[in-house]
Amino acid sequence: MKKILHFISALILLTSGTSFAQCDADTIIILNNFEFVPSELVITPGQTVAFINLEGIHNLDGINNSITGEPFNNPADFFLNDTLGDFEGVCMGVIEFETPGVYNFESSVGFDANAEMNLQITVDAFDLADLIQTIGLFNSPWAFQYYLPFPYMTDPGPWTLFVPNDQAVTDILTYMSLGQFDALAIPDFPEILEYHIAPGLWMEEDLYDGLALLSAQGQDLNISESNGALFVEDAQIITTNLTAYNGVIHVIDKCLAPDNLPGAHVMQVITESPNHEILRNAIIELGLDDELSFQATIDDSYDGPGPWTVFAPTDAAFQVFAEMMGMTINELLDSQFLYSIITQHIINGCVDDFNAFYEIDEYCPEPNPALVSTDINSGTIVTNLDNEPLQFIVTDSTLSVIGQQNTVNVIVTDLLSYNGVVHVIDAVIEPKLPEIEPGTCDLWTLELTSSIEEGWSGDALGVVINNALVETITVSEGSQEFIYQFGVDNNDIIDLIYFGNGGTSYSYKLTDGEGQVIVQWAQNSNNEPTGYSGIYACEPYDQDICEKTTVELINEFGYGWPYSSLDVYRNGEFDQSVEMTIGYSQITQINSYENDSFDFIVNTQLMYPEELGGYKIRSESGTTLVDEDNVNEAPESSYNILVCESEDNVSISEIKSEELTLVKMVDVLGRKQQEHKKGSILFYIYDNGKVEKKFNP
Incomplete structure (x- = not known):
């Protein structure tokens, strides 16, 4: 076939003189008698092909198949217009094929395509895709061949590839706990591959210490030299100058990763x-x-x-x-x-x-x-x-x-x-959740809040019922509220223990089943993180209680009162011990009756009691009765503290009168109230001992 082609070409050149100077090319294809001669051709990138029409009207269509209407999808589109040939030959044009691949053509004039006037040209080259298969690696060739977002391996380029060896790939798969093929599905993988490619032809002799190559991914690849060895980032270049027509490959001993990638967790x-x-x-x-x-x-x-x-x-x-x-x-x-x-x-x-x-x-x-x-x-x-x-x-x-x-x-x-x-x-994995059952004193609700998105920053509140820690709760980072409900029985004793350093953004509130506030706390510049102890659930109402006296234990370092307590004596007899296991401040309320005389005895086993902290005793109205919170001084015991003194030493229950006079209003915990707010329930206590429960709608 080549002899025939050479004979025809020589014949044309001899008979045409200089007529085909514009058709000077590496190879000639003849269009004659409803066929291309030759109909198949293999060339290398950069070679040129001249198309000469010897007979009839023909064109060269490399865009669409005129019979099916489908595109040829050639590596590049080419089209030469309709030309009327003669025996001397008419030059239709010259095409230079730069991009490797298979090109399909036809003559789409008249019935040429139906007569199978077709041509296939294969532009073959030893490109990077061929080269990477010959360098003795297993893992990297597959990834570079099939997972790059652009055909760098076959594009004319030129391109410089830094290809990790098999040990480098094995190391990173082991570190990431992934199988060989799992890695191909990780996010940003094509972009990471592009970080191993630099535009241009960079041979070993072109690389030097301090050179920064812009990668195809967009970030720099920094070249360095140490003890005679070249490095790209922290990967050593161990094999250099493996060349193909469209670039060069250097083998490296580590995988490269651009900054902040992979971005997916x-x-x-x-x-x-x-x-x-x-x-x-x-x-x-x-x-x-x-x-x-x-x-x-x-x-x-x-x-x-x-x-x-x-x-x-x-x-x-x-x-x-x-x-x-x-x-x-x-x-x-x-x-x-x-x-x-x-x-x-x-x-x-x-x-x-x-x-x-x-x-x-x-x-x-x-x-x-x-x-x-x-x-x-x-x-x-x-x-x-x-x-x-x-x-x-x-x-x-x-x-x-x-x-x-x-x-x-x-x-x-x-x-x-x-x-x-x-x-x-397709469904939520269901845990075994305990049911929140109301106690005989209903469900109580503890609401923790934070005005900042950092939550309580590690601080927490311990819920203790009858001396047993039931739950430790907090407001998690990224959240501003946490609600915890628990059932309580009559006469349960609830303690709230504050763990942490506190913050002006934190607050909490404890409410009973009817929504009445039992205790609440919000930190500000004037107080410390505060817990509460001795909260009685549904404490029976006692009309002889004149007020609830507040006992506050304080430690400025948040250590609580370790190995110590404040022992309370009422009228000469032991009443209770107030303790603070940890924290800056803890409030305990005790019932006070008329003419009760209290002794508050500091009981400590500390060698240096000045490190203990202090305490304060306040009346229900907020009046400070005792202040033993002094810097660098050990708190002293206090004696004969009279909270409610009666002029005639007679209890309210003993007072009888024809005309009812309101003595005071108290809430469900017996705390005195100055006004009856809307939506609340209060007990009205009269001078004859009568008690009425009233709701202000």
């Missing part, structure tokens, strides 16, 4: 999902978003918490769960059970001899891998962040998770990130 995967807004808000409400955002860059010098495995219920799943609980979504997010609900779905990767499943360790040098679907088998059991077991069922088409109360199905697997993996599930 499990929290970002959840945040960017349009179907997981409720889960995102719940995680933020609990203050877990920072923990789920750690390790968002490839940096093995950082040992943070994780990696994490998150089973993510959809918004629709949360809606169903909230309805089952008889709550709205907002009520669910404010629920005291939210932590237990959300932590059912999170598996902590940092568990070792020093750290339990339910503990989040900020330092985790040897984490366990995240749980991708290929690591899960039927019967596999793991422990979630709530320290409860999760078991798995695997069939050919379904992966299911068995929780404490129900089984859910995984509907999307392996949303990978650099600090873990997210699996989407």
